[in-house]
Amino acid sequence: MTEVLFNGHAGRLEGRYHQSETPGAPVALILHPHPQYGGTMNNKVVYTLFSCFQNLGFSVLRFNFRSVGRSQGNFEDGPGELADATAALDWLQSVNPEARQCWIAGYSFGAWIGLQLLMRRPDIDNFIAVSPPADEKDFSFLAPCPASGLITQGCEDEIVSPASVTALVKRLNTQRNVSVDYAMVEGADHMYNNHLVDLYKIAGHYVLDELKKRGPSRKRRGRRRKLDMQNGEGDEPLLLEGADSADEDFDDDFDEADDDSLPPDEDEE
Numbered sequence: 001m002t003e004v005l006f007n008g009h010a011g012r013l014e015g016r017y018h019q020s021e022t023p024g025a026p027v028a029l030i031l032h033p034h035p036q037y038g039g040t041m042n043n044k045v046v047y048t049l050f051s052c053f054q055n056l057g058f059s060v061l062r063f064n065f066r067s068v069g070r071s072q073g074n075f076e077d078g079p080g081e082l083a084d085a086t087a088a089l090d091w092l093q094s095v096n097p098e099a100r101q102c103w104i105a106g107y108s109f110g111a112w113i114g115l116q117l118l119m120r121r122p123d124i125d126n127f128i129a130v131s132p133p134a135d136e137k138d139f140s141f142l143a144p145c146p147a148s149g150l151i152t153q154g155c156e157d158e159i160v161s162p163a164s165v166t167a168l169v170k171r172l173n174t175q176r177n178v179s180v181d182y183a184m185v186e187g188a189d190h191m192y193n194n195h196l197v198d199l200y201k202i203a204g205h206y207v208l209d210e211l212k213k214r215g216p217s218r219k220r221r222g223r224r225r226k227l228d229m230q231n232g233e234g235d236e237p238l239l240l241e242g243a244d245s246a247d248e249d250f251d252d253d254f255d256e257a258d259d260d261s262l263p264p265d266e267d268e269e
Contacts, residue, residue: 001016002018004016004061008066014064015062018054018059020057026057028061028103029061029103030046030105031107035064039108048200058103071084081109089117103126106132107130108159125147148181149180151168152199162184185199
């Protein structure tokens with residue numbers, strides 16, 4: 001992993017970058033939670049997503065929004081941070097011009113920014129949104145959502161209402177040609193304490209499934225079959241305690257890990 005500095009619209013931005021050894025490897029950009037509540041690129045959820053993409057062979061970048069760490073500028077609660085994400089994606093693609101796929105992943109506030117970036121960049125093929133703040137932020141801009149993706153939510157989230165995220169997923173899945181998978185992690189709070197391994201596996205198996213479907217060539221705006229959100233015929237979303245063991249090699253990457261083995265995170269929200 002390499003420390004990097006690149007230019008943003010408000011000055012220098014600080015990041016951590018992993019370069020894949022595979023020519024033409026896909027790229028992923030990871031966005032951290034709310035800067036004014038301690039969110040940084042070293043947040044445990046952000047690091048979990050970063051490690052997941054890294055271990056799947058991606059070139060991957062996480063970075064600090066303006067005003068965080070060594071990144072310059074002032075917090076703007078949306079517009080400035082979206083500009084930062086745009087600059088970060090531009091940098092990532094500039095050093096990976098042959099990348100065959102482009103992914104965006106964000107956590108909480110970072111999920112909100114990431115989905116806005118998705119609307120503006122047709123070169124983004126897929127997304128992962130972890131605990132998007134659907135009861136606080138307006139997601140009506142996803143009309144229509146331009147790409148399929150995965151949304152995860154902790155059942156015991158004390159900050160983001162699980163019901164609001166469920167409603168967001170249902171609304172997105174009513175749109176034509178859009179497929180958003182939904183994983184509710186039983187027992188997980190907003191920080192995914194004691195459930196980071198579950199998050200790693202859920203995200204990783206989703207990415208593996210998408211990579212297998214698309215094959216080696218780059219394909220933009222791919223669609224996938226909707227997974228059943230319902231548990232039987234009821235209205236409750238499917239609860240996932242962890243990913244299945246269909247890909248044992250992938251599972252082994254994190255089976256020996258626990259939440260305490262990850263870098264210390266900052267308090268967030």
